Amino acid sequence: MFDIGFSEIVLIGVVALVVIGPERLPKVARTAGLLIGRMQRYMASVKADISQEIQLDELKRSGEAFKQSLSDTEQHISHEIHDTTQAITADYSHHETPVAETDTPAEIVPEQIQGELALDIPADTNTTTHKTHDHA
Template identity: 60%
Template sequence: MFDIGFSELMLIAVVALVVIGPERLPRVARTAGHLLGRLQRYVSAVKSDISREMQLEELRRLQSEIQESARSVEDGLSSEMQAAKQALTATAEAVNREIKAPPASAPAPSVAHSPVAPPLPGDLPGTSASRSGPGTSA
């Protein structure tokens, strides 16, 4: 960070020894070490706070993107549901109108439900043979 070499560090130590004196130098060095430790902890705390805020901001941005996507999906589904509802309502109304409308003509009797035997040649008008029972021929 400061790019201090060994020779510069020795020069600082000699100047501190001359200026402060040999009696107070250990106490000053200890105090300087404590202050440097506090400074490092403070810088570390600030870095972690900044990192946490950046992560929170990224999460907020991601949350807003997800909410926007969810809204667009919800709007799309809502419009599709409305279209399907309208189509079903129109179909139901058409069926109800057909059910409630009076019939145009009477329904023809169903041939499939009433079995009718085909007329025999002797039963046709203008024939003289009479039939006495099923399976007998005249």
């Protein structure tokens, strides 16, 4: 704070001794020490308050940046989902083939897919499902 060396402190002490006198000098020095201590504590408190306000401001800014990033990400994902949905819908409507009324589901699904979709369902529902493997 102040750049006061030892020689300046000695000079102030000698002037105070001459001006105040040796009887009142200890009481004045004690009072001056108390005032300086209070001033230092007050300055430390002000510094801590300023530091806390700076940290709070930085936290608010990073929170706002996070919210903005989250909003941007949400919009990006929403656009991606919308675009993907439109692409799938367009692709589906483009490749859609009409099904004749006489066709049965077994005729519509190819035989290879029918084999993959076939499930072994046991007659007794209390037993666990066992897969049967053909070793032939």
